[in-house]
Amino acid sequence: MSELSDLLLLVLLLAVIGLWLKLSRAREQATQEGRQQCQQHGLQLLDESVGLRGMRMRRVHGRWLLERCYTFEVSIDGDDREPGRLWMIGQTLTGVSLPTIQSHLPGLSAEHLPPTPADNVVPLRPRLHKDSRLH
Template identity: 40%
Template sequence: MIEAMIMLVVVGTCAIVWQDVLRARDRAIAASRELCARAGVQLLDQSVSLRRLSLARLRGGGIGLRRQYTFEVSTNGSDRHRGSLHYEGRRLDNFSLPLRADDPSLASLTRLN
């Protein structure tokens, strides 16, 4: 009986972790789409992928996950460049995108929260 309860707790914990991973990836995809649209670059191949995952002390003082996602973009339709998103917990902390040759200013981009 105790083995069944332990197994149920393990399976339930795995399901919760899996759901959190999927929600975080969905947030990263949405943020990368919006940033690419604002910057006038094309997000390629739905290429958002988790590159790094670590525990970190968050700005609020607690401990949470720090995630880094990478993705590929094109500035003119025939090239490929790498962009990245950095999350602390559920908050987008930083991002990087390549500059387009015809629009060197990304001043219109603001952080997404």
């Protein structure tokens, strides 16, 4: 029995190592995609790395595939840190979310931006108790 348990432990260890190597290669691919997206959109990829945020099953053309979400930080003008995300299935980029640069464009003053509300609090009416409705 000891040989069988040793064999199962070895197989489990090899499976964990294989999964770790596969996820490492996927992370390298995601880092490369993040770099490419940042270069294409005029952003700077900070820390030159991405981190796995989560995984989910996604249905594509009738098949369920594992989609990974990676997060990273970018800089628009070199003085800020903004979040970015990308989603990948296998080695294919399926989605990307980057910060908008509208407020960081040179020459774009506050008068050209859409007005922001003065207050984002919505006043609520006082809640009536059951007893007060009857009177």
